[in-house]
Amino acid sequence: MNDPRPLIAHVVYRFDIGGLENGIVNLINHMPEDSYRHVVIALTEITTFRQRIRRTDVEFIALHKPPGHLVASYPRLYRLFRRLAPTIVHTRNLAALEAVVPAWAAGVPMRIHGEHGRDVGDINGDNRKYQWLRRIYSPFVKHYIALSCDLERYLVSRVGIRAHRITQIYNGVDSLRFHPRSSRQAISGSPFNAAGFWIVGTIGRMQAIKDQSNLARAFVKTLQIAPELRDRLRLVMIGDGPLRLESQAILGAAGLSDLAWLPGERNDVPEIMGALDCFVLPSLGEGISNTILEAMSCAIPVIATAVGGNVELVSDGLNGRLVPAANPEALAEAIVSLARRPELARQMGRQGRQLVDKNYGMAAMVRNYRQLYGRLCESSARQFST
Numbered sequence: 001m002n003d004p005r006p007l008i009a010h011v012v013y014r015f016d017i018g019g020l021e022n023g024i025v026n027l028i029n030h031m032p033e034d035s036y037r038h039v040v041i042a043l044t045e046i047t048t049f050r051q052r053i054r055r056t057d058v059e060f061i062a063l064h065k066p067p068g069h070l071v072a073s074y075p076r077l078y079r080l081f082r083r084l085a086p087t088i089v090h091t092r093n094l095a096a097l098e099a100v101v102p103a104w105a106a107g108v109p110m111r112i113h114g115e116h117g118r119d120v121g122d123i124n125g126d127n128r129k130y131q132w133l134r135r136i137y138s139p140f141v142k143h144y145i146a147l148s149c150d151l152e153r154y155l156v157s158r159v160g161i162r163a164h165r166i167t168q169i170y171n172g173v174d175s176l177r178f179h180p181r182s183s184r185q186a187i188s189g190s191p192f193n194a195a196g197f198w199i200v201g202t203i204g205r206m207q208a209i210k211d212q213s214n215l216a217r218a219f220v221k222t223l224q225i226a227p228e229l230r231d232r233l234r235l236v237m238i239g240d241g242p243l244r245l246e247s248q249a250i251l252g253a254a255g256l257s258d259l260a261w262l263p264g265e266r267n268d269v270p271e272i273m274g275a276l277d278c279f280v281l282p283s284l285g286e287g288i289s290n291t292i293l294e295a296m297s298c299a300i301p302v303i304a305t306a307v308g309g310n311v312e313l314v315s316d317g318l319n320g321r322l323v324p325a326a327n328p329e330a331l332a333e334a335i336v337s338l339a340r341r342p343e344l345a346r347q348m349g350r351q352g353r354q355l356v357d358k359n360y361g362m363a364a365m366v367r368n369y370r371q372l373y374g375r376l377c378e379s380s381a382r383q384f385s386t
Helices: 019-030 048-052 070-084 100-105 128-140 149-159 212-225 242-253 269-274 290-297 328-339 342-359 362-385
Strands: 007-012 037-042 059-062 088-092 110-115 143-146 166-168 198-203 233-238 260-264 278-281 302-305 320-323
Touching: 007 019, 007 070, 019 048, 019 290, 019 362, 070 100, 088 100, 088 362, 100 110, 100 128, 110 149, 110 362, 128 149, 143 149, 143 362, 149 166, 198 212, 198 269, 198 290, 198 328, 212 233, 212 242, 212 328, 233 242, 233 269, 242 260, 269 290, 278 290, 278 328, 290 302, 290 342, 302 328, 320 328, 328 342
Parallel strands: 007 037, 007 088, 037 059, 088 110, 110 143, 143 166, 198 233, 198 278, 233 260, 278 302, 302 320
Antiparallel strands: none
């Protein structure tokens, strides 16, 4: 018997640890199973990150595309879309955008493209080539989703997409999984489980766009500005990638290796997040950060760079601090301002949790996606019936 639920094909470049991919996981896990079926298609690889999707009826397909343009894979994608017959193909970010062409050729009625953030090669959205590419593919896209108001403005003003073709939907955070702790819990492997530490940290892939080495430099400068903090201030940097060794080298050269913990990738992120006193996101560019939302949900103050969607989540002085990107001095001063006033930091954390409860819950995100998917499917059905 044919399954009457519409099928959504989520197309990404690679399905691995990351904010974009985590958004797909949350959407699939929290969307009612009787509403849609799902398939995740990665143009390159699918890693063990797939295990975070709890549903057992989700298919995963990795195309193992070699480097270069996707054109050579169009026939394969065309056949795949014809076989799957999805109602919706939902591509995400520029690296997967061109998959809308074989989806259109295969007769997929609804092609949605999501803009989740920009990479290090186009931090401010000024890259004319990337703007041009988005314009080229726009006739094959039925509707756009922008995760932040910043990205929505980019699509309208830089790319030239009509505003009525765009829906802005914020990420949601699992506020049950990420929740305030009444006291700090011991973290397996952490050297900073003893009472009395004030822990500042970050979590995420350690790559250029996230600029974690800036936090390492800022930590060094923090202790130069406020040497009295040396006995209690500690740094935690969770994640792996090319900037991990660089950050370790910066801390080692300053003689601060014993005051920092960089264990690499971890699977106990909610527990580690809940053990922080302050979360830092030093990104050069950002869409809507899942980790900022997770920190806010844990009632932890956030220090973030004033880039992209960060300024939509963090109100300077209310639930955290905003600082210029790539400025370790400013970041250090922000860390000092909260480390010296821990009660103010806790108050900011409580404000962050209130904002999550009001604006960024998982239920609101799922509701917004369901409403958009439903409206577009109904519109497509009316077009086919007339």
